[in-house]
Amino acid sequence: MTPLLTYLAKVVIVSGILYGYYYLALRNNRFHQWNRYYLLFCAILSLIVPLLRIPLQFAPEETSNSYTGQVLLLREQVFTPAAAAEAGRTDWAFVLYSLVALLCVARVAWGYWKILRLIRHSRLEFIRPYWLVLSDKIGAPFSFFRYIFWNSDSRFETPEYRKIFRHEMVHVQERHSNDKLFMEAVTALCWVNPFFHLMKAELALIHEFIADKKAVAGGDVAEYAQSILQMALQSRHDFQLTNNFSHHPIKRRILMLTASRRLRFSYLRRLLILPLAAIIFCSLAFVVQEQQVETRAAQTAPADTIKPPPPPAPPRPNAKPAKPVFDSGGNEVFTFVEIPPSFPGGEAELAKYLSTNIRYPKEAVDKNLSGTVFVSFIVSAKGKIDSVRTVGTKKGGGLEEEAIRVVKEMPDWRPGKQNGRQVAVMFNLPIRFTLAKPEKKGPDGVYTRPEKMPSYTGGEGELHQHLRSNIRYPKEALDKRVNGTVLVSFVVMPDGSLKDVKPAGDKVLGSGLEEEAVRIVNIMPAWEPGREKGEAIATRMVLPIRFSFQ
Template identity: 40%
Template sequence: MTFLLYLGKVMLCSGILLGYYWLFLRNRRFHHYNRFYLQATLLLSVVLPFVRIPVLNTPHSRMSHAVYQTLEVLTVNYGEEETGKAGPGALERLLTLENALYLFYIIGIVILLGLLIRSLLYIKRISKQYPFERIGGLKFFSTREPGTPFSFFRSIFWNNDLAFNSRDGQQIFRHELFHVEQKHSTDIILTEIVTAFFWFNPFFNLLKKELKAIHEFLADQYAISDNDRYAYAELLVLQTLKANHISITNYFFQNHIKRRIAMITNNQRTRYSYRSRLMALPVFALVFCSIALYAQRSANSVTKIFRPGYAEKPITVVIDAGHGGIDPGAASLDGKVKEKDLALDICKKIQQLAASYNVNVVMTRTDDNLPGGTTVIHDGLRARTEITEKAKADLFIAIHVSSTDPKNPDPTRSGIEVYIPNKESDRTNQSKQLGSVLVQELSTLYATDPTLKQRPQNIWVLEQTPCPALLIECGFITNDKDLAFISNSGNQEAVAKKILEGIVNFKNKPAAAANAITTGQPVVKTTPVEKPKPATVTAAPAVQVIPASMELPVAQTQPAEPTASLIESAIAIAQIPDPVIAKISRHFNRNTRYPQKLMESNAEAVVYFSVSVDKNGDFSNLQFYNEAPAKASPLSKLTVVGYGPAPTGQLSAEESQNLFREEVKRVFERKADLSNSVPQAEQYFFRAAWVLEKDIPKTV
């Protein structure tokens, strides 16, 4: 959590809670409750942003099975140059807007803490200057100081001009005695310290004033009785002193005179007071959920989405935020935005989203420093390659932002560019394949150069890393359109998602598709249809079952030896998928479960079925088959993987098959959302495989 994010959460939390107080609790007569509420608002606002409570969540992959082809590679003389160039001087690095804001913030804290210390020293000085006598457990000082009488912790500072034994004197004494007994000074010191550190937060300043008013309301109630409340109000008006008061004491002639008199003279009970107080609980719960809870994947429950060739092992990718520290990289035309900051923002977005894509991200830097804590640019480049070697990474991706000459910017240079290594090798060929995947992914989001780039002068991190490597220039920082796009946090997250989608699709492509990538020809995997296998009873780990299935089907054909026409048909289906099949598969994925009875029996099966869809998107005519029917073309595959407890019983193959079919019926009794999808066929055929994992899956 960054410091600015923390301060923003503090302000949000205090604003919501104080807003509820202002609307429903302020100027009500339940002062003890209001005191507690304001204290809780202060503490929760400061502490709650530090609390992070994980909520188990199983993200569903949005990857689609796609086919890619290698793009043209173009050699250029421009682009990223990783050479040792002089960075800004020490004075220039210090004189930044960010540092100026931090300095202004610290000055505010120092001033307010100084005023607090001065008030404490004043109380200490007058406590030594005037004599006191002990009354019970408190000290009673007789003074002639302006602003008295007032109380501070276990001390009451009295004004000798006020007769102690008079009716007015006794009421004022009871007032100050209540402050002492209720430890109101503790509230004030705490709010003064918190307000000093959060002086920019207007809600804390309002809270401090309201808490002092509540103290006075409580003390006034204690000091008077029903018979003399109007006389007490008259005392407040006639003897209000005009002297300056210090802010950390509880003095009798406090401000809020109008509100205090209203509270004293108003003897009516407010209706619905209990309702107003109880409604604060949902407000606290709302703030708590908004600030403290965050989604985290379950350690024991995982939804898997299987597709041909998809790897279950996490992909380790080194994500390198270009430049950093003394090396700012390129800058916007006005000099306010630096490449190193934009690159780091995008990389952090990739790191935050990576777990949902089963990608293990290793960052070369996470703050404004060169990798490895170095202070020399060349050492930072070496540290990047050392980090990659140590992590045994599968891929290396460097994130940069390009630029043109700031003195003579070229407005025609725009869009995202992808660079690959220069030397010809197997690693470079794999980098070409990865680059082709990412270019096609990114081009759906923003203008992207359709050719891969190479530089005659080697780019260090691309040539020295031991794995397939890319450098992505996420637009031109000297182009206003590109700068506006890549500076937006939402767009940065969208770019991060596209990069992660490309990584997963590249790493988990089928072997046949890998061969197609080098030739530029699309390939679709065609396999013979499997016969349904009977239920088996095998050992399974005691892990809670979580269903999983494909979101997008893979076209299949029935013959074991596919002909050329079948392959062409499969290619056409893969290139133009039926949206109804995709939505039915997604509906199946979201609603299916592995029946508990079958889990306990370790039963597995394959269920062939078909379903009809009319023009209104309604299901009908659900049919089951013992094997794939001859007319099933295409046959869409669905896979449900479960992790279950140790076996406790055994079912026959027929019983298992019937229970699995009942589960399919249950799923299709729920209406799916097939809106905006025109059926391309009357009947759709599916093969659903129910598989029990024998090993507990590892989560990311």
């Protein structure tokens, strides 16, 4: 489902619930002003709440990382020339929806122009602070903003027409035209939502209830009701944007005039909307903020934190200490933080952004070039993308340039936090360009991209705890100041056990780092296996573990 359809579906659900409450508890009651503002509130809330994303974050436990670090490795995004072409296709559903919305807006604009044309071709009289528009082309009286439209042959002296004039004055004083124009715009842009059309019709009728009530105050209700009937039979309504005295349905207007003033549970009916609105708001606006990216296959696993051996070996006299990294603003860049930065909307939205914006370079297609491009970048303390570059072996063919371009154009991220303050954090994003459609499993029958990936029993927090508690920084690596990332490949079997544990990748760091990484994976407990069509299957995973001095 596209983002537009998802948003529209949520709008329909929210507006349907709110209108349903109005229909059952508030409709045909005499608190007209309350109902007026309630319907306007329903329309605004229905449009805004589905757009909100308020993260709920939970700070992880503090850990000691004196000699360790972490470069967050995001999920690899796979792109083929076919996928790039598909991402560039025209969204005909969006085009059709926009075309209908444009026609609805044009209809509103046409109605507005007709009113202006009538004003220009009529006689105007200024009755402070309103304008009286007189013309023999006007049937039943109506109002629009500060203009009251009146048939030039009608007489003001009769009691009947004086009440009608007071009725239209109420519309102008209450600024009902603002409500009508707002609802016309909402129904034009969200024409597919039937509840907005029902709200618009109800709001127009409530305007008449308010005007009728004030116009007949202290007068003869029966005589006023007769005037409504006569005017409805003698005229027709040509302007959608105006407040017409002969607005239908006439029966409900007369019932409101003659209804009893005693209301049962009046305040309770109005106050019950508060918990309902709170439930809707909390259900759609709040989202759980993921602490870390889920551990996935080779292209999806995040780096983890390594606990050094206690006590650390003293550095060699001629060894140079690791230099801290700074961003372009001179702020220190962290490689491990309590709350990592996140793309607006989460990793799913990041994947959508990349699939929409990235293009497979033509030069790479012509030269049959493919491979994974690692893009390193810094998310600043303000969420800005900084210091974008590629790392690793150059693939050529414009792959690196395209990967850098799309990362630089990203919107601002939610910044990471360390000790309660926002800090700059370094990220790595693997983007795999492939000329063939990625397969779900390899020639050995082991899956690499199943429907549901394996996960460490207990989640990321437990995996982090296992590594902290059991891994030891090799003494030889400490003495030689060797650091870097070790990729450990292993297969999660259908029963959750780990097999075929070995280092992955071409680069060998040495000094015991690969052996220690393999050892710690070998002693892991059973995982939750991956699944394809609901069946547990063998899945190959790669866990990047970064050893560094910090």
